[in-house]
Amino acid sequence: MNTIAVIGATGEVGFRLIHALHDSWRIVAIIRNRSKRDFGPYPGVEIRQVADITDVDSLARALEDCDAIINTGYIWFAEYIHQAMQKCGAPVRHIVFTGSTGIFTQLSSPSADRKRHAERFILEHYGCPWTIIRPTMIYGHKDDRNLSRLIRAVARYPVIPLIGDGGSLIQPVFILDLIKAFRTALLNPRYFNKAYNIGARKACSNRALIACAASSLGLRARLIPLPASLVQGGVALLSMLGLSPISREQVYRFQENKHIDLQAFITDFEFVPVDIEHGLRVLVRDLQEHGLLR
Ligand SMILES: NC(=O)c1ccc[n+]([C@@H]2O[C@H](COP(=O)([O-])OP(=O)(O)OC[C@H]3O[C@@H](n4cnc5c(N)ncnc54)[C@H](OP(=O)(O)O)[C@@H]3O)[C@@H](O)[C@H]2O)c1
Numbered sequence: 001m002n003t004i005a006v007i008g009a010t011g012e013v014g015f016r017l018i019h020a021l022h023d024s025w026r027i028v029a030i031i032r033n034r035s036k037r038d039f040g041p042y043p044g045v046e047i048r049q050v051a052d053i054t055d056v057d058s059l060a061r062a063l064e065d066c067d068a069i070i071n072t073g074y075i076w077f078a079e080y081i082h083q084a085m086q087k088c089g090a091p092v093r094h095i096v097f098t099g100s101t102g103i104f105t106q107l108s109s110p111s112a113d114r115k116r117h118a119e120r121f122i123l124e125h126y127g128c129p130w131t132i133i134r135p136t137m138i139y140g141h142k143d144d145r146n147l148s149r150l151i152r153a154v155a156r157y158p159v160i161p162l163i164g165d166g167g168s169l170i171q172p173v174f175i176l177d178l179i180k181a182f183r184t185a186l187l188n189p190r191y192f193n194k195a196y197n198i199g200a201r202k203a204c205s206n207r208a209l210i211a212c213a214a215s216s217l218g219l220r221a222r223l224i225p226l227p228a229s230l231v232q233g234g235v236a237l238l239s240m241l242g243l244s245p246i247s248r249e250q251v252y253r254f255q256e257n258k259h260i261d262l263q264a265f266i267t268d269f270e271f272v273p274v275d276i277e278h279g280l281r282v283l284v285r286d287l288q289e290h291g292l293l294r
Helices: 012-021 056-063 075-088 110-125 147-156 175-185 206-215 228-240 248-254 263-269 276-289
Strands: 003-007 026-031 046-049 068-071 094-098 130-135 160-163 194-198 223-226
Touching: 003 012, 012 026, 012 175, 026 056, 046 056, 056 075, 068 075, 075 094, 075 110, 110 130, 130 175, 147 206, 147 276, 160 206, 175 194, 175 263, 194 263, 206 276, 223 228, 228 248
Parallel strands: 003 026, 003 068, 026 046, 068 094, 094 130, 130 194, 160 223
Antiparallel strands: none
16 A cells, blocks of 8 residues: 655645545654644554654655655645655655645735745656645635635624725635545646646635625625725734734735636546535535534
8 A cells, every 4th residue: 555645734634635545545644743633533644743844854754665745734845845855765656735826926925936936846856746736715614714714704793894896706625625636636647747726616706705605604795895995004004013914915915816727627637626605505514513603
């Protein structure tokens, strides 16, 4: 049986990947913080701890005897993973990276630059086959830190403020579609040395997304559009005082279209990711089951 190393196994994507893969492969979970997750339900999973991904020596030891790697941590771990692979001489036959469609932003963004640089590094330096899967915003479970917050806000507040007219497009990816893509690509030569974007079947506007979130709760959304310039001014002021809940980059990014071209993904993976409506229903159920919705 092949041994698969999952880097970032305590993360939201990584831990769900462990659940999805542990029956079919021998799994090595590479983590830095043992107390963060309970791996008890997965007794066959071997935990290997590293101080930090930048600690190449401990990472090299953790990668020993692994046949493939899935990096569910940041894509800029690529340089450290590369160094560690060279150090330990692990027989790695495939490495799958979690990228981000954030690289397509037209805005100035140090984080997008770092991710683009990492993709270039992979292209230029990786000797073993690689695949990059670039999710849009990931959602679909109570801890997703994205649409779970929107659902809870819609359930809680009678009105929702909107930056600008809410017409910009968004295409969030349902977590189980992302997990399925990792499973499908792993050690499959069809996906070697390729990068794919993954998002929902169709994009929708932010306004439509909020309406859909409300309707998944049996509610009607009441929106208060706020002029974008006003929000930017307010955020700038609050940021100076260290009080802003969002950054100026997030305000600009909210107004940017974030839809993607899914065609290459659908053709090669032979499945169509779910609609946002479906994913939101699953998300609402998860929040309800955990008593997180009033
Ligand atoms: N969430 C989204 O909407 C979204 C959208 C597009 C792309 N992505 C990408 O998808 C990936 C997974 O997302 P996620 O939501 O699962 O993130 P997450 O929950 O924050 O998980 C990140 C994982 O990486 C580990 N990690 C972070 N820095 C590390 C370091 N210096 N050394 C060792 N381990 C480190 C974390 O360890 P600890 O548990 O110890 O902190 C955690 O296991 C990320 O690369 C993210 O950039 C996410």
